[in-house]
Amino acid sequence: MRKTLLLLAPAALLGACTWGITLDDGGKQVRTAWSGDVSSCRELGKVTVSVMDHVGPVDRNDIKVRDELEVMARNEAAKMHADTIKPLAEPSDGSQPWGAYQCGAAAPASAAPAGSAAPAAPAGGAQTYPIKGG
Template sequence: MKRFLLILSAVPLAACSWGVKLDSGGEKVRTAWNQDVGAGCKDMGKVTVSVLDHVGPIGRRDLKVRDELEVLARNEAARMGADTVQPVGDPQDGEQAWRAFHCGPASREGKPAMRIEQRNENGAVETYPVKGN
């Protein structure tokens, strides 16, 4: 019975957003998903970010973990002076590496959105993959 109550009390924690929010600088950073970083972009370096992917024995939703990793990468890239991030690989144990680039405003003109962003009821930005990207 104690075991059941422990698991039951941990379930609501698995759905929490953990306070990962897109800041004003991160809002200006785009995510390049399909190797579409232009030749004129300057490589600003590597960003490695991490979040909890498990709460005790309970795993968090993969999409939520990936969204939070992207938000953290965009926030960190903005602090580096970058305006574009690109994942280096898939997340491993709640950690993911990204490359940060400075491409300038011309790189964003005329390019289709790679993801749709939407604010939830708490004002936090959530991203959703666009079909085909």
């Protein structure tokens, strides 16, 4: 019993890690249009990002995986000079495609500016609220 706990403890701790994925300065300027209309925006391309969704046999927290995918997509879109991203599909095996757009003043109505206190509503209907600035 004791040996089993010692073997499972590192896997459980690794499952809680954020893997050092942080929003860089460019990514902070990129909005996420969860269900907004981006038809008035200029499409710059597609970004596909991926993270580890499991460590060995242990699945990582789905919310953390989704958050990390969004952060990585915003960072990559900033390198393309995009100011808005929109998910093109649901995450699958730790990977997700995103559209990168340049909307300027014509930002999608449902896209909240980075760092705002407005909730973002993903396709599933759940709302998220930032707990700290940035």
